Amino acid sequence: MADNVRAAKGVLVFLTGGPGQPGVPFVARLSQKLAPVLKDYRLVMIDQRGTGANALKCPKLQEEMGSSDLTPPSAKAVTDCAAAIGPDRRFYSTGDTVADLETLRRALGVGKMTLDGVSYGTYTAERYALAHPQHVARLVLDSVVPQTGYDPMDRAALRAAPRVLTAACRATGCRTDPAADLAEVVKRYDNGVDVLDALTTWEFVDPDYAAVIDALHKAANGDPGPLRSLITSVRQGSAATAEELSQGLHASTLCLDGRYPWGRSNAPVAGRREALEKAGAQLTPADYGPFDAATATGLGSLLACLDWPRTPAPPLPSEHRRLPGVPVLLLGGDRDLSTPLEWLYDQKKLTPRARVVVVPGAAHSVQNRAAGDKGRQAVFDFLLGRH
Template sequence: MGDNADAPKGVLLFLTGGPGQPGVPFVERLSKVLAPVLEDYRLVMIDQRGTGGNALRCPGLQEQMGSSDLTPPTSQAVRDCAAAIGPDRRFYGTNDTVADLELLRRALGVRKMTLDGVSYGTYTAERYALAHPRHVARLVLDSVVPQTGYDPMDLAAMRAAPRVLRAACESIGCRTDPAADLAEVVDTYGNGVDVLDALTTWEFVDPDYAEMIDALHEAANGNPGHLRGLIEGVRQGSAATAEELSQGLHASTLCLDGRYPWGRSDTAVAGRREALEKAGAELTPADYGPFDAATATGLGSMLSCLDWPRTPVPPLPNEHRRLPAVPVLLLGGDRDLSTPLEWLYDQKKLTPRARVVVVKGAAHSVQSRAASDEGRQAVFEFLLRL
């Protein structure tokens, strides 16, 4: 927490992502990123419940998924995790985090806060603004998850992949069609889950996707070894401890918050798989683009909750209610597959005072990861203007 308690523009609460990522370990790094505004704002960060030093620990699920949203876990790892957390797993939804943030505001003794969220942190910020509109001064939403919620089939990302890969290809002057190669690879090898998982992680390695584009082209022409090596490398590189990103908290929150083909987490486990298979059978190429229905129904974001035990769920807010009419900056990178730009524009429809900044060549988490300063400068100007 910043020391400038009397900052003229008040509290800037920075919300990290996941769900499952802590906040406090990033104070030093974010203080440097946000240095131009910290004479005016008091930076506050928090380890949301179930993260950091108090992380929910599920060794099997943690080992299988690491820091990924999409790597498929085994049913046993999911059941073991839920059993380890026990009945308390019903207390880790976003509504609980929102209530914690309101307690934090009261403890800080401030009437309003400015919230800056990244990825899942944008969803938390939106939910806080919907629940406590009078206590929000302005919002920065970076790499936007819309308030309508996360799609466990990740269809927007699948449809966005051709756009993202072709833009990346153009920027590096490649002479292939990575979108056509991607479609051929998924059709030939049936590895859509692995490929989408790898692509979504690769944006953190290289938002130009250069080596991935080469590997897709080789695989499309009958030589999948390079691609398989990249997929395996991504899996190994995604290893993370529960303190770094708790998969136990990740599953607990997504399963409580989410809407699935079978309903919510209070739906009986028996019958869920049948409902999932039915939903998959109803998908068309217009839904999943160069991927396939098996990708949509086989991602970790879906399977983490397919076998999650029946759990009482909280009521969800009216997700189509517009955000309060405070200034909001919607920030995204055009290479982002984790939270594709299509989600940003979905949120814009529900944001009365939205300003949109899209940074070309940037992927996920624009403020801290983009090579260009365009997004950061937009944040500074937005936060400092009257």
């Protein structure tokens, strides 16, 4: 936690992503990023339960998935992780984090808080606002996960990939057709999960996707070597410790929060795979775009919850309740595949006082990572009430 001596506009709670990422290690960095507003706000950050110094540790699952949402884990790594956490795994839902935030608010002695969430942090902020509307002053939602929840088949990202790659290609003057190359590569090599995993990781490296676009073109024309090398390097570069991003917490939270083809976390394990196969058979190209049904049903977070032991499911808020009528900034980058813009516009439908800012050329986590200042300036203006 960090604060400032004067805080005319109250408390600003910054919520990091994952789930599984801590907050406290980023206090210094975020204090610099948010410096223009910290004369008026007291900055507060927390490590969500199960993260940071108290991270849930699952060595094999951590080794297999690193910082990725999409790398498929082995069933044994998943079940060993759940066994290591034990019955307490039922206490790591987003609802539990929301309750922790309310405890924090009371400890701070404030009536209202402004919440600034990135990625999964936006979902946490939305859930807090739905549960405690009278205690929210403003919301900044950067790289939006809608309050309706994460789609375990990631269909919005599958469909958005051609749009994102084509925009990146045009901006950089490349002379290929990355959308066509992507479709050909998935069809020829049956590697949709690996490609999507590489794409959603590469946006943190280069939101122009230049190396990926080049590798896709070569693979589409019969030379898969560069793409395979890129996928391997992405996997190696995604390594992360549990303290950096806990995959044990990631699985615990997503499996409790999620709605899956087999139901929720309290569904019997027997029958889940059959339900997933049935759901996959019903998918069409309108669902998965240039990818295929095997991609939609083979993503890491989905498979982790397929094998996660039966666990009591916490209640979830009504999907279509609108956020309270407080000022809300919806911020996104048009190159984001981790939380594609389609999710931002889904949330806009449920946000009465939404201000939308889309930053061209930016990918995931606009405040932290965008090269230009358009997104950050929009946050400053919003928090200081200039717009």
